[in-house]
Amino acid sequence: MQSTRAKLIQLLAVSREDYISGQALSEQLQISRSAIWKHMKALETEGYVIEAKPKVGYRILNYPNEMNEYTLRRGLETNWLAKTLIHKPIVSSTQDIAHELAKKGAEHGTIIIANEQTKGKGRMNRAWYSKAGKGIWLSMILRPSIYPYEAPQLTLLSATVIADAIKKMTNLQPQIKWPNDVLINGKKIAGILTEMHAEQDQIHYVVIGIGLNVNQEIEDIPAELQHRASSIQIESNKICDIRKIAQNLLAMFEKEYEAFIHEGFSKVKNKWESYGYKMGERVWLNMQNQRFQALFLGIAEDGALLMQTEDEDIKRVYSAEIEWFKED
Incomplete structure (x- = not known):
């Protein structure tokens, strides 16, 4: 509203x-x-x-260059996504606010976006550095008509939208590292955190959190992460309009989400594989107290990794510690 x-x-x-x-x-x-x-x-x-x-x-x-509710709405080409848009200069976590609002009945498509997060988080409760005016820190509340077991597909969908938005607005070639990281030149610039509240056969709501590094300079990245993390500005050597990237991201997400709901996961799967990091390469996996090497073939229709072992068996991997980088 x-x-x-x-x-x-x-x-x-x-x-x-x-x-x-x-x-x-x-x-x-x-x-x-x-x-x-x-x-x-x-x-x-x-x-x-x-x-x-x-x-x-x-x-x-x-109009001002600063990102706020009013500048975001101006030029935003969505029909239902961000109809309710809540902008905050600084929050502990947009994800926490989204959960609170969703439990109170916030409508499908509600967006919470902040200029800065003091306690941003990713998967496994890892910290996400969300400095003021340097990136896009948002959470969206969705109430999809899908089964709970299909919810992980929304993470993969979100990753393809972020990759598409970066590719559209820059000369960079992003890649997606399963399940939720977007990379440029092998360094992470975006992460996705998907959380849901559901019963066995019904989703009450899903909250998708997106953190995208846009205008960080190298000194904004903690020294211990500089070999793994980056930003659009660092990789392109250009300062980007954060507001326009956010608007493109939301417009593209709405379009691709609607296609997913009506047409299924097949299109998302194909697009994800076009961006897939280390597709066709061998990586080491640690699962069920075993460490083995396998060939990364792609993703299955349910979003699981498809891995071919040395004895040519094809495994569906839903959760594992994967050594994507040589130093892992």
């Missing part, structure tokens, strides 16, 4: 070069003209350049 200020910006954006009177704004938003003036002053403190002419009205001359 849009806030009054977001609706105000939308009205001004629709009028483009034309002025819109304070009276017209007051009637459409059902607030006083004095309240309209206060909102305009607040917008100016956020970086908007607003022209006001007595007896004529208001118009926006320039």
Whole structure:
């Protein structure tokens, strides 16, 4: 649900070069003209350049570069995803907020996005460094009509969307390391955390958390992680528009999610394999107290890894410690 200020910006954006009177704004938003003036002053403190002419009205001359609810909505081409969009300058974790809201009945497609997380997390409760203004830290609440055992497919879907968005907006070639990491030049730039609340045969909700490193410089990456982690800026040597990447990511996710719900996992599987890290190569696996080498063939229809052992048996791997890197 849009806030009054977001609706105000939308009205001004629709009028483009034309002025819109304070009276017209007051009637459409059902607030006083004095309240309209206060909102305009607040917008100016956020970086908007607003022209006001007595007896004529208001118009926006320039928009701020900072990512917030209003700048995100402007130009966002989605139908239902981010219809409810909650932006926070700083939070402990967007994932925690999403769970709280989902339990209270937040609608399908609700997005929580922050400029900074102080306690961002990935799989296995690993810390995710989410510095202010350096990346995209968001969680989305979904209520999909799929079975709980199919939920891991949403992680793979999300990874393909992130890879597509990076490829579309940069000259970089991303890869996906199963199940939830997006890499560039072998270094992690994005991670996905999928959590759900479900019964045996019914999903109540799924929360998908996405952390994407965009404009970190090398000194922003902890020294102990610099051989494994990176950002779009480091790998492309260009500063990126975080807001535009976020908007593209959301628009592409909505489209691919709808295709997945209506058409199944086959398209996602094919796209994932086109990005698959170390597809066709041998890697070491540790599972069931055994360590063995296998050829990575791809992913199965249910999202499991397909591994061919040395005796040519094909195993479906749902959970294992995999040595993707030589130093593992």
